[in-house]
Amino acid sequence: MAVTRGRLRGGPRRALAVFLGTAVVGLALASAGTAVLSGRIARENALADAEGIAQHLSRYLVAPVLGDALAGVPGRADELQRRVENRLQDRSIQAVFVWSPAGEVLYCSDPALTGAITPPTPELRAALNGTVVADVDDRAELPFAGEVSGPLVEVYAPISAGGRKLAFEAYFDSANIDQDAARLRGRILPMAVGALCLLQLVQVPVAVSLARRARHQEGEQASLMQRTLSASEHERGAIAADVRKGAVRELTRIGEGLAVLRDQVPADHRSLVDKLAAAVATATLSLRRLIIDLHPREATGPGLGASLADLAGRLGEAGTEVTVHIAALPPLRPETEVAIYRSARETLTNVSRHASATRVWLRLEPVQAEGAPAVRLQVSDDGVGFPAGPSQRRDGHLGLRLVADRAEDAGGVLGLGERPGGGACVTVVFPAR
Numbered sequence: 001m002a003v004t005r006g007r008l009r010g011g012p013r014r015a016l017a018v019f020l021g022t023a024v025v026g027l028a029l030a031s032a033g034t035a036v037l038s039g040r041i042a043r044e045n046a047l048a049d050a051e052g053i054a055q056h057l058s059r060y061l062v063a064p065v066l067g068d069a070l071a072g073v074p075g076r077a078d079e080l081q082r083r084v085e086n087r088l089q090d091r092s093i094q095a096v097f098v099w100s101p102a103g104e105v106l107y108c109s110d111p112a113l114t115g116a117i118t119p120p121t122p123e124l125r126a127a128l129n130g131t132v133v134a135d136v137d138d139r140a141e142l143p144f145a146g147e148v149s150g151p152l153v154e155v156y157a158p159i160s161a162g163g164r165k166l167a168f169e170a171y172f173d174s175a176n177i178d179q180d181a182a183r184l185r186g187r188i189l190p191m192a193v194g195a196l197c198l199l200q201l202v203q204v205p206v207a208v209s210l211a212r213r214a215r216h217q218e219g220e221q222a223s224l225m226q227r228t229l230s231a232s233e234h235e236r237g238a239i240a241a242d243v244r245k246g247a248v249r250e251l252t253r254i255g256e257g258l259a260v261l262r263d264q265v266p267a268d269h270r271s272l273v274d275k276l277a278a279a280v281a282t283a284t285l286s287l288r289r290l291i292i293d294l295h296p297r298e299a300t301g302p303g304l305g306a307s308l309a310d311l312a313g314r315l316g317e318a319g320t321e322v323t324v325h326i327a328a329l330p331p332l333r334p335e336t337e338v339a340i341y342r343s344a345r346e347t348l349t350n351v352s353r354h355a356s357a358t359r360v361w362l363r364l365e366p367v368q369a370e371g372a373p374a375v376r377l378q379v380s381d382d383g384v385g386f387p388a389g390p391s392q393r394r395d396g397h398l399g400l401r402l403v404a405d406r407a408e409d410a411g412g413v414l415g416l417g418e419r420p421g422g423g424a425c426v427t428v429v430f431p432a433r
Contacts, residue, residue, distance in 0.1 A: 001127035019207050023200045030196055034189045042183075046153060046284055047134040050172045055132060057087065057096070058168035062107075066098065067161040070106060074278035084109045094152060095144040097160065097169040106166065110144040118142065127156035136174055148173055161281055243287055251284045304329075304337050306363070312362050315348050320360055327365035330373050333373045339410040340364065340377055340430060346403050347379040347426045355383030355424060368430070369413075373432035380425040385418055403428065 061083050068076035084096050088109055098107040105113050118141060123133045134155045140147055153172040160166060258277040260292040262270055305326035312322040332340075344362065351360055363378045400416070407414040407428050415427040 020204070023196075023378050024202075027193060027196055027200075030192050031189060034192050034288075038188055043136065046172075046174070047136075047155075050131050050153045050155045050170070051134045051157070053092070053172070054157045054168065054170045056092070057170060058157045058159045059089070062096070062098070062168060063159055063161065066107070066159065066166075070161055080107065081109075081111075088146075091173065094146065094148060094171040094173060095140065096171075097142075098161075099124055099127075099167040099169060099272075101165065101167075105142070108142075108144065110146075113144060116142055123154070123156045124167050124169075127158050128165055130158045132157045140171055144171075147171075150174065211409055243290065248287050249286060251280050251287065255280045255284065304341065308362065308364060309340060311345055311348055312360070313339075313358060315352055318352060320352070320357060322360045322362065325361075325363045325365070327363075329364070329375055330366055332375065332430075332432055336375075336410055336430050336432070338376065339406050339412070340428075343377055343403050343406055343428050344379065346400075347377075347428075348407075348425075350400060351379065351381050351383065351424075354383045357383030357423060359382035367429065369429050369431065374412075376427050377428045377430070378425065380419040380423060382419065382421070382423040385424045386416060387421065400426075 014085065022400075044282050051292070065076050065080045065083070069080045071289055086206075088095075096109040097105055099120075100106050101120065103118050103124065105116045108114050108116075110346055121141065123135070126133045132155070134153065136151050137154050138151055140152060140154070151174040153174050155170050155172070157168045157170075158165065159168040244305050255277055258273055258280065262273045265273060308326060312324045316322045344364075348360070348362070351357055360379065360381045362378070365374045367374050398413075402428070405413045407430070410430050412430040414426075415429075417427070418427045419425040
């Protein structure tokens with residue numbers, strides 16, 4: 001069964017809670033974003049530093065002796081190896097390669113790899129075309145002696161020897177990236193989170209003040225609405241009292257007078273007196289119903305069940321078979337009894353206008369709602385039922401919206417569903433206390 005509850009109470013408090021929750025989520029997102037950003041910055045800085053070091057090594061350490069070493073000049077190959085090993089000892093670099101355009105290793109800090117051939121990679125081709133390329137790889141293209149476990153920073157840089165365009169490749173340990181990221185997080189995160197916390201500290205008093213003001217305005221609106229409703233009820237009660245003390249009383253006297261007059265007129269005139277008496281009785285009954293509709297408190301207390309039965313009887317007069325079951329109820333506030341009567345009236349009116357039903361069942365009985373005493377008004381019919389969508393059920397008829405609003409004002413819950421066997425079922429649960 002689809003259930004329509006009243007509007008949320010304590011809107012300002014909920015809005016403040018949402019504001020504070022959003023602030024916490026914002027801090028968490030800012031912290032996560034700072035961690036990701038620091039990692040990216042550290043990676044970019046490490047790659048830039050590695051590119052600079054690789055270019056420096058290729059130009060000033062390797063290039064001056066590479067041409068002679070490759071040409072076989074005595075002692076130059078040893079000089080090249082000595083220079084490279086000096087840099088390898090301080091662990092600033094892991095390995096050095098010099099590649100030919102065909103993918104042959106012309107020189108490597110690991111002598112065992114010199115002369116190895118692999119297909120040229122895109123990075124190698126880019127270096128041969130004069131572009132410096134840096135990236136982080138899980139492992140070297142050719143495993144070398146002393147290779148550390150974990151990712152490596154790989155840099156390709158252009159180099160020339162003996163008029164040939166070659167490619168210089170250097171590997172660096174990527175551990176510096178994590179260290180740089182940690183340092184950046186240590187600097188950026190406190191500033192970012194601190195700034196956000198300061199901003200929230202400034203905004204929270206403003207938000208609390210706005211929430212209090214909104215709550216105060218909400219209370220004033222509720223009080224004004226209550227006073228308006230009370231004034232309306234008072235006016236309705238005054239009109240109902242005037243009708244009861246005036247027209248109803250006079251019509252009752254007329255009916256009593258006609259009953260006395262009937263025995264005093266000739267027999268051939270009694271049928272006319274009977275018609276007049278019936279018309280007066282009908283008018284009196286209509287006015288009594290009007291009084292109850294205007295001021296349902298006339299129908300509260302012991303008269304609530306009779307008034308509901310009278311409502312059902314009106315539908316029965318239109319040709320619809322109505323079954324009424326009124327159980328013994330716990331003590332109810334007059335406002336709740338009024339809400340029950342009006343909810344039943346609106347629901348039965350909806351049935352009469354829209355359901356095309358031949359049978360209607362009205363039940364009013366005590367129940368338990370969330371562990372507390374309550375009463376349940378249920379009106380079901382064998383008509384055409386509700387539209388397919390829940391929103392259409394709720395918004396399709398003004399009467400149902402009125403029932404929903406009335407249930408909310410009384411602290412109750414409106415339920416709209418299908419009756420087993422076909423038709424619609426409207427249930428309204430009101431708290432007894």
